[in-house]
Amino acid sequence: MKNLVILGAGTSGTMMANHLVSKLPKKDWKIHIVDQYKTHYYQPGFLFLPFDIYNENQVRKEGKKFIPKGVEYHQLKIEKIDAENNLVELENGVLSYDILIIATGSKIAPQEVEGMHSKAWRDTIFDFYTYEGALALRNKLREFKEGKLVVHITEMPIKCPVAPLEFAFLADSYFDKKGIRDKVEITYVTPLSGAFTKEYSSKKLGYLLEEKNIKLETDFAIERVDFENKKIVDYIDKEISYDLLVTVPTNMGDEVIEKSGLGDDLNFVPTHEKTLQSLEHENIFVIGDATNVPASKAGSVAHFQSETLTDNILLYINNKPLKEEFDGHSNCFIETGKNKALLIDFNYEQEPVTGTFPIAGIGPLKLLKESVLNHWGKLAFRWVYWNLLLKGIPIPFVSRNMSTAGKNINK
Amino acid sequence: MIKTIKQIAINVNEEGYLTDFSQWTKEIGEEIAKENNIEMTDKHWQVISWIQEQVTAKKPLSIRGIKKSGVIDIKEFYALFPGGPLKVSTKIAGVPKPKSCI
Secondary structure, X not given: OEEXXXXXXXXXXXXXXXXXXXXXXOOOEEEEEEOOOOEEEOHHHHHOHHHOOOOHHHOEEEHHHHOOOOEEEEOOOEEEEEOOOOEEEEOOEEEEOOEEEEOOOEEEOHHHOEOOOOOOEXXXXXXXXXXXXXXXXXXXXXXXXXXXXXXXXXXXXXXXXXXXHHHHHHHHHHHHHOOOHHHEEEEEEOOOOOOOOOHHHHHHHOHHHHHOOEEEEOOOOEEEEEOOOOEEEEOOOOEEEOOEEEEEOOEEEOHHHHXXXXXXXXXXXXXXXXXXXXXXXXXXXXXXXXXXXXXXXXXXXXXXXXXHHHHHHHHHHOOOOOOOXXXXXXXXXXXXXXXXXXXXXXXXXXXXXXEEEEEOOOEEEEEOOOEHHHHHHHHHHHHHHHHHHOOOOOOOOOOOOOOOOOEOOOO | OEEEEOOEEEEEOOOOOEOOHHHOOHHXXXXXXXXXXXXXXXXXXXXXXXXXXXXXXXXXXXXXXXXXXXXXXXXXXXXXXXXXHHHHHHHHHOOOOOOOOO
16 A cells, blocks of 8 residues: 655645545555644635735635545644655654655744734734634724825745735725725835836736825835834845834745755745656645745645646656646736725736636636635635635636636737 | 837736747846846846846745855845845746745
């Protein structure tokens, strides 16, 4: 009997368990999945928690419910991966593997910036990339009457790169609805050269910040948070003051990756960008946020990767060459506030453009353009996530590789 | 778009970044630097080589990477390439600037 071990029961790991359980021959293979946490969170919902659009129960369920029968679930902490000996050390034992799938994700590391994870953390400095952070921020926003809100990205890459921008847009709507928008100054601070950095997106969407009266600070590489004086400071001593700092801290892969010596500077695992095989160990595969591939760290990416990875695991078992198939396909709804949203569909090569999606010429969704229907699409996605995506059921009309049909590629 | 530097035609995007790294030469880098009011020194070129190596190895560029590069510290990096050091240095290096997904 051989062992396939999946580390992490988040979006990627759960999808892989569901894909593989019906495809690996049961008489030869046993599938294990390991995760120390009991709860599975719908992470895209963290964006909506601070604004009282979603409540706690809409973004969390018991993780075990989504692990199929026939897969052994270990709710245990992973101590270390011993890749030389094909072993995973768990808190109370050892699991040996023939194939390992690393799906340990990424998480925030506020301790990477001086003064961020300080006594002002969750008092005047908040994140919304964790369940606890999003809830603490919700409580803060309920009481927030006036002042400077700074929405800030520490450094790239981050999970869901558009989320901070969506946060700024939703904050504009939120304060507007409360009738205090004129008392709140919103500033968006990015280490990049703009809120939009791709040619076509900046042309089409550049109006959004101005329309919503959101101030923009670019090329801001944070050195420290002066939490006593409520200022963020960059390397050339430029200062931006805040009353409420909503930051996206440095994102890093799990510490188990660092302990196991399998990661880069940020604990992401060097991975072949088209096959999803580890660059160092041929029986290790990596999926989702845990990889270092230059695709967005997003659930849709994990979904498209899971289809290619399933095929490649079967090819690997049968000693056949892997498919160099994954193209960086990403598909994201972007909330722009006031019940509208954008939709983008892109890959490693193709930047987001306008067009119709998923059916060329028909839609009904519009790419790179604000619409109410896109907003409903984003809200409907929560159902899709729990009922289709996690179970590995293909999303109708949306293929693993990006389609150029329906896209206005000749700008 | 086509841009001509010292009688050599190069392909650039609307912001002036080279779209084909194979067209890059030190002379072209030097001219782009001048357009950004930068007079290149040995230290500048060391940073440019490091950036080109990173991009060729498909490693993402970041301020953190600069900190760990051993070539230069961050304050020096800002001093050498004023006004957004990553976006200016990548332009001179003939590689794309760091981007997000939109």
